[in-house]
Amino acid sequence: MSKRIIPLIMCGGAGTRLWPSSREGRPKQFLPLFGPRSTFQDTILRIADPALFDRPIVITSEAYRFMVREQLAEIGHEADILLEPARRDSGPAIAAGAAFALTRDSDAVVLALAADHVVRDVPAFVAACRAGLVEAGNDHIVTFGVTPERPAVEYGYISPGDGLSGDVKRVAKFVEKPDLPTATRYVEAGYLWNSGNFMFRATTLLDEYRSVDADSVTTISDAVTKAGRDLGFFTLDADAFKQARAISVDYAVMEKTAKAAVVPVSCGWSDVGSWLAVWELSAKDAHGNAAQGVAVFEDTRNCHVASDGPTVALEGVDDLVVVATQDAVLVSRQKDPNNLKRLVTKLKVAAPRVTEDHLKTHRPWGSVQALETGERYQVKRLVVKAGERISLQMHHHRSEHWIVVRGTAKVTLNDQVKVMQENESIYIPIGVSHRLENPGKIPLELIEVQTGSYLGEDDIVRIEDDYKRT
DSSP states (O other): OOOOBEEEEEOOOOOGGGTTTSBTTBOGGGSOSSSSSOHHHHHHHHTOOTTTBOOOEEEEEGGGHHHHHHHHHHTTOOOEEEEESSOOOHHHHHHHHHHHHHHHOTTOEEEEEETTOEESOHHHHHHHHHHHHHHHHTTOEEEEEEOOSSOOSSSOEEEEEEEEETTEEEEEEEEOOOOHHHHHHHHHTTOEEEEEEEEEEHHHHHHHHHHHOHHHHHHHHHHHHTOEEETTEEEOOHHHHTTSOOOOHIIIIITTOSOEEEEEEOSOEEOOOSHHHHHHHSOOOTTSOEEESSEEEESOBSOEEEESSSOEEEESOBSEEEEEOSSOEEEEETTOTTHHHHHHHHHHHHOTHHHHOOSEEEETTEEEEEEEEETTEEEEEEEEOTTOBOOEEEOSSEEEEEEEEESOEEEEETTEEEEEOTTOEEEEOTTOOEEEEOOSSSOEEEEEEEEESOOOGGGOEEEEOTTOOO
């Protein structure tokens, strides 16, 4: 089959098992966990061969849309970016992607991939895609079954059945995440890890979904038909999409269909579902210790450090993961990765801010980093990308003082416009409409000092905004 595959990249998850690096505001798929690129960027590069793959579709949320666009631009790629108005799990997301693919090709073959997985052997992955394409064209829904490297308890398994073509086989059954003795038996019996990635003709997937939940498929299809276009993004109709039942594609389709097939693959795959998985994929010293950032180990074995600045020193310990960010530190046993999800649930009550975003938050125009907060004042570092500008805005409760550190700033105060250079500053009184713009060719960097009786982000009244934020 010579048809090109339309990749569908699922990019909406929060990734709480990699807290405190991964947070709601910038989840794990956008983090450079193993080098200069994020797992989302590596996923895009994995399906970049134009001989086999068509222009990808990325399905994500409004909160992540500018991160998706920025990270695509960083690696020189483009995609159709489809925005979910609400999280409905992988079933509706994949169905929406399939319905959207049909607007581009009435006989579309879709490859649904998670944005946060790691594949170390890309040629083996691409070969599996070629093998799966044959049976996807024969109306099978093909999943990728990873040859187990160990009896893992964090993955579901697939029992392969009769052969179809080449190495592709029917799925005899799917099984849930097992305990260790059961996982050992599965591996010995030739079961495969369920990677949660799929290939299918879009019409086949939607027909199978419709046979078990016609109402959801109808509302999802309506959401695609009524989708709008805003700032280059495709926005699913909210009223229609929210009526779809929230369910994973495994429960909605794969465990019910008679058309499930599996292509075995050994490609160094991981879903990076825990810090233990990150440690397993990282380079280690002679004692099994791995580090991202500055770390010093003494009489320490099988530990993992990920530091976003602070130097971490470990002495006389074993089997620990230590993750240090600018505002939170995690110390945990590597062998108990599932406990972290329960910990984050508690943190959402006790200290919700550290689960939502970092001190440095990304904006479509650049970034804001909190440097210091006290009673009635805050100090922040703003970086505005070349050619970008913040919204025209005002505040009821705070004044601001801007000091240019690097680059050129164009500042609007009411009807006055001033161009500022490095080491110059300006004062913005309470109630004055203002806007900051970078007219230059390099990033604009400045320090912002806020003072007032209330300093919350909800005291931003946007008068005009290039990004149509409310």
